[in-house]
Amino acid sequence: MRRRTRTLALVLLSAALAGVLPGSGFTSRAWAQSADRFELTDVFELEWASDPQISPDGERVVYVRNSFDVMADRRVSDLWIVGVDGSDHRALSSLPGAEASPRWSPDGGRILYLSDGEGEDGVNRLWLRWVGTDDRALLATLTHSPGGLVWSPDGRWIAFTMFVPSPVEPFVELPEKPEGADWGEPFMAIDELEYRSDGDGYLEEGYAQLFVLPADGGTPRQLTMGPYNHDGAIQWTPDGGSLIISAQRQEDWKYSPRNTDIYEVSVADGAVRPLSERIGPDSEPVVSPDGTAIAYVGFDDRYQGYQVTELYVMDRDGGDVRSLTAGFDRDVENPAWSADGSGLFFQYDDEGNTKLAFLALDGSVRTLAADLGGLSLGRPYSGGTFSVAADGRFAFTLSRPDHPADVAVGGPGFESPRRLTALNDDLLSHKRLAEVEEIWTESSYDGRRIQAWIAKPPGFDPSRKYPLILEIHGGPFANYGDRFSAEVQLYAAAGYVVLYVNPRGSTSYGGEFGNLIHHAYPSQDYDDLMSSVDAAIERGYVDEGNLFVTGGSGGGVLTAWIVGKTDRFRAAASAKPVINWYSFVLTADRTSFFSRWWFPGFPWDHAEHYMSRSPLSLVGNVTTPTMLLTGEEDYRTPISESEQFYTALKLRKVPTMLVRIPDASHGIASKPSNLMGKIAYILGWFERYRTDARRTAAATSTP
Numbered sequence: 275m276r277r278r279t280r281t282l283a284l285v286l287l288s289a290a291l292a293g294v295l296p297g298s299g300f301t302s303r304a305w306a307q308s309a310d311r312f313e314l315t316d317v318f319e320l321e322w323a324s325d326p327q328i329s330p331d332g333e334r335v336v337y338v339r340n341s342f343d344v345m346a347d348r349r350v351s352d353l354w355i356v357g358v359d360g361s362d363h364r365a366l367s368s369l370p371g372a373e374a375s376p377r378w379s380p381d382g383g384r385i386l387y388l389s390d391g392e393g394e395d396g397v398n399r400l401w402l403r404w405v406g407t408d409d410r411a412l413l414a415t416l417t418h419s420p421g422g423l424v425w426s427p428d429g430r431w432i433a434f435t436m437f438v439p440s441p442v443e444p445f446v447e448l449p450e451k452p453e454g455a456d457w458g459e460p461f462m463a464i465d466e467l468e469y470r471s472d473g474d475g476y477l478e479e480g481y482a483q484l485f486v487l488p489a490d491g492g493t494p495r496q497l498t499m500g501p502y503n504h505d506g507a508i509q510w511t512p513d514g515g516s517l518i519i520s521a522q523r524q525e526d527w528k529y530s531p532r533n534t535d536i537y538e539v540s541v542a543d544g545a546v547r548p549l550s551e552r553i554g555p556d557s558e559p560v561v562s563p564d565g566t567a568i569a570y571v572g573f574d575d576r577y578q579g580y581q582v583t584e585l586y587v588m589d590r591d592g593g594d595v596r597s598l599t600a601g602f603d604r605d606v607e608n609p610a611w612s613a614d615g616s617g618l619f620f621q622y623d624d625e626g627n628t629k630l631a632f633l634a635l636d637g638s639v640r641t642l643a644a645d646l647g648g649l650s651l652g653r654p655y656s657g658g659t660f661s662v663a664a665d666g667r668f669a670f671t672l673s674r675p676d677h678p679a680d681v682a683v684g685g686p687g688f689e690s691p692r693r694l695t696a697l698n699d700d701l702l703s704h705k706r707l708a709e710v711e712e713i714w715t716e717s718s719y720d721g722r723r724i725q726a727w728i729a730k731p732p733g734f735d736p737s738r739k740y741p742l743i744l745e746i747h748g749g750p751f752a753n754y755g756d757r758f759s760a761e762v763q764l765y766a767a768a769g770y771v772v773l774y775v776n777p778r779g780s781t782s783y784g785g786e787f788g789n790l791i792h793h794a795y796p797s798q799d800y801d802d803l804m805s806s807v808d809a810a811i812e813r814g815y816v817d818e819g820n821l822f823v824t825g826g827s828g829g830g831v832l833t834a835w836i837v838g839k840t841d842r843f844r845a846a847a848s849a850k851p852v853i854n855w856y857s858f859v860l861t862a863d864r865t866s867f868f869s870r871w872w873f874p875g876f877p878w879d880h881a882e883h884y885m886s887r888s889p890l891s892l893v894g895n896v897t898t899p900t901m902l903l904t905g906e907e908d909y910r911t912p913i914s915e916s917e918q919f920y921t922a923l924k925l926r927k928v929p930t931m932l933v934r935i936p937d938a939s940h941g942i943a944s945k946p947s948n949l950m951g952k953i954a955y956i957l958g959w960f961e962r963y964r965t966d967a968r969r970t971a972a973a974t975s976t977p
Contacts, residue, residue, distance in 0.1 A: 310706050311732055311767045314950045317651075317760055318344045321697040322678035323671055324351075324649055325375065325659055330382040332663035333358055335694065336366060337681050338374055342946045349946075353387055358667065358683045360694050367403060367410070379489070380429045386413075386489075388420065400432070402489070413491045421482075422508040425489070431541075432487045433517055435505050438496065439480035467528050471863050472910040472940045484508070484519060484539060497544040502527065506534060507558045511590075512565040516540055518549070520557040520570070531867045536570055536592075549592035556586075558608065563615045566590050569598075571606050579795070579872050580751040580781065580788035585609055585620060585633065598637050603784040606633075613664040621646055621660060623782035626725055626755030628656045630670055630684075643684050643691040647757040648673025652943040653745070653826070654727075654759040654774065655752060656782070675710040675729070677702060678758045706732035708766030710756055715809035717778070719801035722787075726775040726806045727756060728813075729766045739817040740771045741964060744807055744843075746825030746832045747774065750795055753782045764953045770822070770960075773810050777802035793874055795828075795887065796835040803832065804840070819844075822960045826850050827911060827940065831889065834919060837900055838892025845963035847901040847956040850911045850940055853919040855884040863909040893922045899929035901959040903952060905938025931959065 319342075326337040339354045353366040353373050366385070367373060376387045385403045398420065400413040413432070420434040445463040462476070470476045482505035485494040497517070498504045506520025517539045523546070524533055536550040536559050549568065550556045554575035559568050568588055573581045585606040588595040599606055604622040611618055617634040619642075628646035631639050646658025648671050658679070660670035667685035677698050684691035708729040717724050731740060743765050747754045754774045765772045776782070777799035779791035791799055810816050823843045825833045830851030837846045852858045856877040859869045869876055877884045885891050900923060902916040916932060923930040933955050935942055943949035 310704065312702070312705055312707060312760075312763045313767065314764065314954060316701060316705075317946050317950050318342045319701045320651060320678060320760065321701075322648055322651065323681045323695060323697060324679060326669040326671060326681045327376050327378055327661045328358070328663045328667060328669040328683070329378050330380060330664050332665040332667035332685070334362075335669040335681055335683065336376045336378070336385055337669075338376065339365075339697070344946075347945050347947045353385075356681065356694050358669075358687075358694070360692075363695065367401075375423050377423050377425060379425055380427060384429075384489075386423060386425065386432060388423070390419070400487070411491065413489075414487055414494055416494070420485075421505060424508050424510060426510050426514045427512055428514055430489050431514070432489055433508050433510065434485055434487070434494075435482050435508065436485055436494075437478075437480055438483045439478055440501075442479045467866055468863060470909050472908060473944075475907065475909075484517065486517075486541060497539055497541065498546065499544070507560075509559050509561045509568075511538075511561055512563065515542070518559045518561055518568060520559055523548075529866050531864065532575055532871070534572075536568065550588065550595070555583075560609050560611055560618070561590075562611050563613060567615075569609050569611065569618055571609060577871055578789055579792045580779070580785070582785040582788075583607070585618065587635070598633055598635065599639075601637070602639060605781060608660065610662050612662070612666065619660070619662050619668065621658065623656045623753055623755075625782055626656075626727075626753050626776055627782075628658045628755070630660055630668065642668070643670060643682070645672050645674060645756075646670050647755070648677070648679025651678055651758070651760050652949055653747065653761055654754045654757040655747065656755060656757075673757045675756055675758055675762075676707050708732065708763050708772065709734065710762075712756060713806075713809060715805050717798070717802045718805045718808075719798040722778065722802070724775065724777060724802045724806055725783075726773060726809070727754070728810055729762045729772040729774075731766045731769050731771065734815075736813075736815050738815060740769065740815055741820035741822065741960075742771045742773055742807070742810060742816045743960070744803065744821070744823040744825075745772055745774045746803065746823070746829030747776070747780070748825065748827030748829045749781075750779045750791060750799070750828035750831075751781055751788055752828070753780045755782075760949065761953055765957065768957050771810065771816055773806060775803055775806045777806075793872075793883075795872075796832055796889075797887075799832065800835060800839060803836070807842075820964050822846070822963075824849065824956055826942070830911070834889035834900070835892065837898040838889055838895045841897050843898055844965075845899045845901070845960050847903065847959050848916075848919070849903045849952065849956075850905065850908055850942065851889070851902070851915060851919070852911050853888065853915045854890045855888045856881065857918070858911065858915060859884075861912045861914060890918060890922065893919065893926070896923060896926070896928050899959070899963050901931045901933060901956070903933040903935065903942070903955060905935045905940065905942055907938060908940045910940035 321341045324338045326335050328335050336355045338351050340351045343350050351372045353376050355366045356363040372390050374388050376385050389399050398416040402413050403410040418437040420436045423434050451457045482503045483496050484498040484504045487494045502523045504521040509518040519537050520534050522534050532555045534555045534557050536556050538547045554573050556572040559570040571583050583605040584597045585599045586597050606620050609618045609620045621630050629641050630643040631641045633639050649657045658671045662668045669683050671679035672682035673679050680695040682691050682693045711728045713726050753776050762772045811818050821843045823833050824847040826849035830848040833846050833848040834851050874880050902920050904913040904916040920932040
């Protein structure tokens with residue numbers, strides 16, 4: 275295992291972050307180092323489990339153990355293995371770089387996995403390890419990262435998807451420059467609708483194709499061709515003769531990003547046959563053990579911002595399609611057939627908690643485990659994973675507010691799910707963390723019940739008054755829940771009560787609740803948030819004169835909207851927001867999606883609608899000191915959005931600050947130093963505008 279140690283680099287980094295806003299009081303008071311509190315430098319010490327894969331016999335789990343490299347400022351990962359009884363917990367491999375995607379062979383004797391760093395050259399390599407030995411073999415060195423690794427039923431082949439570049443003819447031929455001449459960089463000629471992607475930058479010409487590779491090594495063989503992306507989930511048919519995939523192969527697929535279908539691909543000759551055909555997403559196909567049926571998830575697209583994803587089953591030839599979850603009213607994710615074909619395992623979000631369930635073919639649902647999650651370190655978003663063995667035992671990522679993802683197991687032989695790992699006990703067990711309490715309130719707009727959580731500072735005293743931070747999730751079709759969040763814990767450690775809410779539009783409450791903001795965002799979600807703030811104040815320990823608000827992406831939108839609607843907050847920090855929907859739709863990386871599913875039409879045809887929902891339309895009302903934070907390489911909510919709001923506030927002489935994050939995309943916290951920096955800047959801004967009396971009170975109440 276790569277253990278990190280606190281070094282001089284951590285001390286210097288902590289000091290640099292603590293002093294980001296001179297004159298704020300932030301350095302000397304709110305972020306004094308304390309051994310019994312979660313602090314900024316602890317971010318680099320966090321570990322979390324991901325992709326737990328239970329062995330076919332249900333006896334062992336191999337998983338990805340993730341941590342951070344403080345010197346390289348990046349995530350590293352190794353493969354670990356543990357018995358389902360918690361025994362023999364050990365490292366399976368330790369190659370340089372990141373190891374990922376472990377997959378058991380059907381007989382349980384081998385594990386396939388991916389490494390991107392052998393020799394520290396960053397090349398993608400597929401490895402095979404024989405279980406119970408130190409033997410391993412390099413199967414293939416690949417030009418791009420493979421996805422969807424899956425064994426054939428007989429263990430002889432491996433299928434995966436991989437990007438294949440397309441040759442590009444230059445638009446013009448320029449004269450050759452003289453030898454030794456230093457001319458400018460070549461022009462970039464763009465003729466695609468979507469030419470850049472957040473996190474990936476400007477896109478290389480090419481498409482994701484399907485490959486098969488012999489399990490004893492050799493040359494990968496490309497099965498699919500043409501100008502289509504085949505990067506969805508992959509499943510073998512039991513006879514090994516075909517692959518079932520989800521892909522976009524329609525003529526106008528570039529203008530219909532949601533419209534995916536299920537296809538059968540012949541392994542012998544690459545022939546492609548469609549099995550589903552409708553307007554809407556069909557994805558995550560899984561083939562029944564006897565090969566007679568295919569289950570998948572999707573919906574008939576009504577061009578709404580949010581629709582509940584249902585679980586369907588169809589015959590092997592694509593006939594007799596039927597939904598098994600039409601009345602369930604929760605999104606179905608990651609279906610997996612039981613070994614006997616009697617039903618399917620799946621996960622779903624319910625009122626801010628991710629659960630694992632079993633669905634019988636008659637449509638009845640039985641919940642097996644809760645608290646899946648812990649893969650989003652920064653904020654308490656949903657997003658766990660699981661796998662199932664032949665005997666019905668399962669492994670999953672388990673998270674609660676006091677720890678990120680650990681490995682847990684359940685199923686036959688267990689009275690209840692059992693946590694196997696405690697990856698952060700060495701870091702967190704001796705620290706006083708924020709206690710998280712669930713609350714419900716009624717919206718002042720229409721009386722709907724709104725769920726929220728309150729995180730209380732370490733050493734919380736209900737007789738005192740604390741400043742409050744309202745932290746708003748993005749999406750907007752997403753959900754927060756009772757999961758670990760480094761940001762929430764660090765805000766609380768600095769002496770704040772933290773309130774986070776699932777207003778209307780949040781997922782995990784059904785289709786009707788999620789679609790209350792369809793073509794109406796922001797709208798009454800503002801009322802839901804304010805009602806939740808009022809409910810927190812009514813509990814008696816919140817200082818109503820020291821309220822603060824922040825959020826990222828969709829939460830950044832709502833933060834900017836809130837300061838245009840009310841002056842009750844002393845300061846605001848809007849991270850990676852949309853300020854002007856008109857400009858956003860024409861500059862974001864998914865313009866074909868946003869303009870069609872989030873709005874009634876193109877902006878030039880509905881300019882009034884676009885502007886009425888833009889925080890820019892309310893800028894004349896803003897008096898609240900407002901910070902903007904955005905990555906300079908954010909292509910989801912481009913930094914030009916933040917620049918518009920910053921300039922507008924400056925012109926109106928409203929206190930404001932624009933924080934530009936170099937080399938950062940929409941996922942600001944992809945670098946651990948950026949996660950720390952984001953929190954430090956936001957806290958520094960809030961400290962600047964807290965009242966002196968409350969600063970003193972917070973200082974004495976924070977250990």
